[in-house]
Amino acid sequence: MDAPRTSSPDPQVPIFLRNTPTDPVATLAYIQSQITAIYSTASAEQQDDNAPKLDHDTYIKIYTAIHSYCTATKSPKGEDLYRYLEKEVRNYCHGVRSYVFITDNDEEGEPARRLLKAYMTQYNKFAHLSNLVKNLMQVLERHWIRREIDEKKKNVYLIEDLNKMIWRQEVLQVSANTVPTKQGLGEVADAVTELREKSGGTAEYDLKLVKNVVKSLSSLGLTLDD
Numbered sequence: 001m002d003a004p005r006t007s008s009p010d011p012q013v014p015i016f017l018r019n020t021p022t023d024p025v026a027t028l029a030y031i032q033s034q035i036t037a038i039y040s041t042a043s044a045e046q047q048d049d050n051a052p053k054l055d056h057d058t059y060i061k062i063y064t065a066i067h068s069y070c071t072a073t074k075s076p077k078g079e080d081l082y083r084y085l086e087k088e089v090r091n092y093c094h095g096v097r098s099y100v101f102i103t104d105n106d107e108e109g110e111p112a113r114r115l116l117k118a119y120m121t122q123y124n125k126f127a128h129l130s131n132l133v134k135n136l137m138q139v140l141e142r143h144w145i146r147r148e149i150d151e152k153k154k155n156v157y158l159i160e161d162l163n164k165m166i167w168r169q170e171v172l173q174v175s176a177n178t179v180p181t182k183q184g185l186g187e188v189a190d191a192v193t194e195l196r197e198k199s200g201g202t203a204e205y206d207l208k209l210v211k212n213v214v215k216s217l218s219s220l221g222l223t224l225d226d
Helices: 024-041 056-070 079-102 111-136 138-150 159-171 185-199 204-219
Strands: none
Touching: 024 056, 024 079, 024 111, 056 079, 056 111, 056 138, 079 111, 079 138, 079 159, 111 138, 111 159, 111 185, 111 204, 138 159, 185 204
């Protein structure tokens, strides 16, 4: 009688992922390194205006690692991973603010148009990046975040809401606990007003740019009057 077959380990799965139940620290370190790489590649200072794309194998490895980490024990893990993601998103948005509102990016043209164009380029990149990370973090959201929210834990949000909140705080300098200033959102509002006045509201490109800015603010729960 033939001996029962045993399945050989999948060579595509790193050894440490197979050992996640006994050594979750190594898996967490791998996930953190990949999150850092994603946000570093997409940083505002990079010449590419598009959000990074992961090849299929890399995507599957990261997704599998997150699944293994979050489900390794009966009590779902997530706090360390969530806080690390929050830190990376905040650092990324801080870099966006410096690039859009502080750094001279050497682009020619009307200052107001240049600012709004830079803002929309970075916002669109961030939106795609946020969607990528949200998809990667589905298991974290399902197994840990939603449980924390159901238990009324403070400072825990769905991935999409977390990204929007941090963008508002770091890039637009808008927070529920602070009085609105002329920085961030105020600068965007001033640029919109200036562009409308100088173009007479007739330039097709400017109209489209302003419309996209207003739409992006609306998706964040903001208006130019905030």
